[in-house]
Amino acid sequence: MTTTDKIPDKSFLYPPGGILIWIIVIVELLTFGIALIVFRVNFHQDYDTFLSSQNMLSKYIGLFNTIVLITSGYFMATALMNIKHAKQKEAIKWLLLTILTGVLFLFVKGWEYSIKIAEGHSFGYDDFFDFYWMLTLFHFIHVLVGVVILSVLLLKLRQGYYNASNYLDVETGGVFWHMCDLIWILLFPVLYLLH
Amino acid sequence: MLFNFWLAEISPITGKWTLTVILFVTLIKFLGVAFRFMDLKNAHKHWKIIFIVFILLFSGLAGLI
Numbered sequence: 001m002t003t004t005d006k007i008p009d010k011s012f013l014y015p016p017g018g019i020l021i022w023i024i025v026i027v028e029l030l031t032f033g034i035a036l037i038v039f040r041v042n043f044h045q046d047y048d049t050f051l052s053s054q055n056m057l058s059k060y061i062g063l064f065n066t067i068v069l070i071t072s073g074y075f076m077a078t079a080l081m082n083i084k085h086a087k088q089k090e091a092i093k094w095l096l097l098t099i100l101t102g103v104l105f106l107f108v109k110g111w112e113y114s115i116k117i118a119e120g121h122s123f124g125y126d127d128f129f130d131f132y133w134m135l136t137l138f139h140f141i142h143v144l145v146g147v148v149i150l151s152v153l154l155l156k157l158r159q160g161y162y163n164a165s166n167y168l169d170v171e172t173g174g175v176f177w178h179m180c181d182l183i184w185i186l187l188f189p190v191l192y193l194l195h
Numbered sequence: 196m197l198f199n200f201w202l203a204e205i206s207p208i209t210g211k212w213t214l215t216v217i218l219f220v221t222l223i224k225f226l227g228v229a230f231r232f233m234d235l236k237n238a239h240k241h242w243k244i245i246f247i248v249f250i251l252l253f254s255g256l257a258g259l260i
Contacts, residue, residue: 012241016234026245033253040260070228077232171234178233182225189221190257194214 017175018168025179028142032135032183036190039131043195046127051195053128056121061112062192065105066184069143072101073181076150076174086164088157095154095170098177102147109140135187143180149173218254225250 015022043050079094116122116129123133153173156162162170229235229246236243 010237010239012239015238015242022238022242026249029249033249037253037256037260040257044260070224073228073232077234175233178228181228181232185221185224185228186253189217193217194257 017172021172021175025175025182028179028183029186032139032186035131035135036186039135039190040194042127042131047195049126050128053121053126053132054192054195056119057132057192058112058115059192061108062188065108066188068101068105068108069181069184072098072105073178075101076177080167080170080174083157083162083167083170084164088160088163091162092154092157095150095157099147099150099154102143102150102177106140106143106147109136109143132191135191139180139183139187142183146173146177146180149176214258218258222250222254 013019075094075098079091079098082088082091082094116132121129123130150173153162153170157170226247230243235246
């Protein structure tokens with residue numbers, strides 16, 4: 001199905017963006033959610049090690065990236081709204097801004113990784129950093145994939161492939177992008193703040 | 196003495212409140228992004244229930260552990 005105008009509203013099988021992406025979102029949230037709960041259990045079993053390692057993370061970098069991703073989510077929602085209202089040029093502008101903020105997130109996260117590696121806190125340093133690298137790198141890959149998906153959508157949008165009656169792909173890409181946002185909203189407080 | 200009192204009595208309470216505030220803000224941000232940006236508000240009520248139950252369960256477990 002390429003058009004969204006005939007999709008019945010509020011149907012369980014046809015959520016915005018399609019049911020497959022929503023199943024992916026639920027599975028991803030469960031995966032990260034379970035991993036973070038396991039992290040919390042480990043944190044309390046080896047409290048001193050985890051606390052001292054957690055204090056080595058920059059909360060400001062984490063907070064900055066949270067703001068960047070939430071802003072990016074807003075840009076994505078605005079881009080989609082503009083497509084639905086047949087404002088192609090506006091939609092292109094907002095989608096480009098979404099991609100740029102996504103790239104900014106990746107850049108800042110990459111910078112944080114380089115600091116951690118330079119400090120010797122790479123994978124295998126201790127259990128805390130094993131969790132840190134596994135969870136954040138897994139999320140990093142998701143954002144990277146999201147940027148690629150959005151770039152393809154931008155290219156097709158510029159070619160006039162999407163319009164007010166054909167935007168399901170953009171909606172699906174948007175749901176994937178918001179999923180990256182939701183996962184980071186869980187990762188940031190648990191990895192950086194809670195102890 | 197005052198410092199000891201703070202350390203023994205107030206600090207753990209403050210810590211507990213900090214945890215509650217962090218998880219509450221997480222919950223609000225999560226639901227805000229899901230409903231406003233991800234269009235959960237336009238999805239079937241079962242999707243809404245799944246998301247709300249997930250974040251309540253996650254916040255509860257993360258707070259309790």
